[in-house]
Amino acid sequence: MTVVELTAADPQRMTGPRQRLTLLVLLTAGFTLAVDFSILNVALPVIGQDVGFSLANLQWIATAFALCAAGFTLLFGRVADLFGRKRIFLTGMALLGIASLVGGIATAPPVLIAARIAQGLATAAVTPAALSLLTTSFPEGRLRERALSLNGALMAAGFTTGAILGGLLTDLLSWRWAFFVNVPVAAMVLAVAPRVLVETRLDRRPRLDLWGALSVTGGLLALVYGLTRAGEESWADGRALIALAVGVLLLSLFLLIERRVDAPLVPLRVLRRPNVRWGNLAGLLAFVTETSLVFLLTLYLQRVLGYSPLMAGLSFAVLGVGTVVGGSIAPKVLGRLGTRRTIVAGFLLQAAATLPLVLLGRSDGWMALLLIATFIGGVANLVAIVGFMVTATSDLPNEVQGLATGLTTMSQQVGITMGIPVMSAIATAAMSGGDGPAQVLTGVTTAIWVNAGLCVLAAVLTLAFLHPAKAA
The missing domain is CATH 4.10.860 (DNA Excision Repair, Uvrb; Chain A)
Known part of the structure; x- marks a missing residue:
């Protein structure tokens, strides 16, 4: 197995243009993929009209992407270990660029769906490969924690940026630019990455x-x-x-x-490790709670306060700022508290920020509470996410880093997918068959109680079961 060698005397300080370019390339790819998760959501009705989707089939524009992005991530993460992380990363970025170009010029539903499937497969390939290149390029300790904090902050900010950027591009230019924007980014990464990334794979390749x-x-x-x-x-x-x-x-x-x-494909000794098992459960709950809270607050803003989709999306800009702040302070928190207590503190602060949202009412005067709470919750959630990423990829040999990052990516994808239907069901049940502003508010606040409770549960489980593990 070969890895990027550090040129600095102190392995916990980043020096040299190659390391900085490596970090820039991998963070750029991760941010772009995060944007892709949400950039089309606001534009779906317009896309349906332009390309010819029926209302019943419109959901497949998002579903086709989500299925492939989540379904293939563990496989591609392990394949990257076996056949080369750099190779899988570059192949995925090339596929992303081609698929985005095809999606941007699509004029028929089958072509657009095929492009979204290809984008999902590219995401499933690039995300774990990029993360494993990150973890094998930077040693455990402060340097890796800083790199994972930046990665987590940019990915979380990417989800928010995608919703805002999708609305702006659709209103000012065309929904097609939500696809085209990926093409120059992919081209830039493909131009730089081969020169700065070092291939890492097993010296003796086992059968798949x-x-x-x-x-x-x-x-x-x-x-x-x-x-x-x-x-x-x-x-x-x-x-x-x-x-x-x-x-x-x-x-x-x-x-x-x-x-x-x-x-x-997945050595069970890795899954049995407490830091992998409980770290990934914490990560899953982190994404379940935050993404579902955004969904609930979107319902509140549009169905209770009457905001437009674009204005609702812009309201979450403060959440994006919170995630960036969380990413910037996470290494210091990790250095002071350690991984387990960092995750616990992140979840408890997130619960404390979420709980006041049950007080939301039917006037715009409650926006101040919403903005403050989502900012603090964004900081806390990102701190917990960085803690989970560091925990679930630490104390593991380099030959299974693709698997480890595949598991973390899977936890992220499943958490994003799971949170919305669970909270939607809770909110719908609490609405008692009505769909007016008062009933929607009742449903949203009921689900927010559950959301805050899940944050507390995640903190308790982490404190009880996540213990330091010995190196594999």
């Missing part, structure tokens, strides 16, 4: 665990589809329940396969 790959990918695809379908229809929807059952069955089969094969 085909049955393990098929079962885990199929299981994740079914699980994400079931969660998405439940969010769009209901938790009683037959297709959603069947998909969730198939997902659980395939993932259970995957674990059985991994116990029996000589060269498993």
Whole structure:
């Protein structure tokens, strides 16, 4: 296994243009992929009219991307370990550029859906590869913590930026620029990355665990589809329940396969490690709570206060600022508290910021509370996310860093997918069949209580079960 060598005398200080360019390339790729998650959401109705999607099929523009981004991430993370992280990263960025160009010029639904599938596959390939290149390029300690903090801050800010940028591009230019904006970024990364990234892969390449790959990918695809379908229809929807059952069955089969094969796709000794198991659970809950809170507050802003989609998106700019602040202070918090207490402190502060939102009312006067709470919650959530990323990728050898970052990316993707349908179901149940502003407000505040409770639960579980692990 080869890694980028540090040229500084102090391995915890970043020196030299190569390291800085490595960080810039990987952070640029991560930020771009985060933007892609939300950049089309505001533009979906316009896209449907221009390209010819029926209202019933409009959801597939987002669903096709989400399915592939989540379903293939663990597989591609491990493939990067086996066949080369730099190779997978560059292939994924090239696919992203081509898919974005095709999506931007698409004039028929099948072409646009194919482009979104390709974008999802590119995301599944690039995200774990970029993260594993990051963790193998910078040693454990302050330097890696700083790099992961910057990565987390930019990715969290990317989700917010995507919603705002999508609205601006659609209003001022065309929804097609939401695709085209990726093309020059991909070209720039592909021009610089081959010169600064160093390939890392196993010296002796084992056979790919085909049955393990098929079962885990199929299981994740079914699980994400079931969660998405439940969010769009209901938790009683037959297709959603069947998909969730198939997902659980395939993932259970995957674990059985991994116990029996000589060269498993996911060595179970890695999954048994407390920092991997409980760290990823903390990460999943971090993304469940924050993304679902954005969904709930979007309902509040549009359905209770009557804001336009663009104005609602702009209201979350303060959340993006909070995540950047959280990313900037996370290394100092980690240095002072350690990973476990950092995660616990992040979740408790997030709960404290979320809970006052149950007081929201039906006038614009409550916007001050919303903005302050989302800023503090953004800071806290990002601190918890950085703590989870450092925890789940530490004390592991370089040959499994692609797997480790694939697991963290999977936790992120599943958390994003799971949070909205769960909170939507809670809010809908509390609305008692009504959909007026008063009923929506009741549903939103009820779900916010649950959201804050999940933050406290995550803190308790982390404190109870996440203990330092010995190196593998």
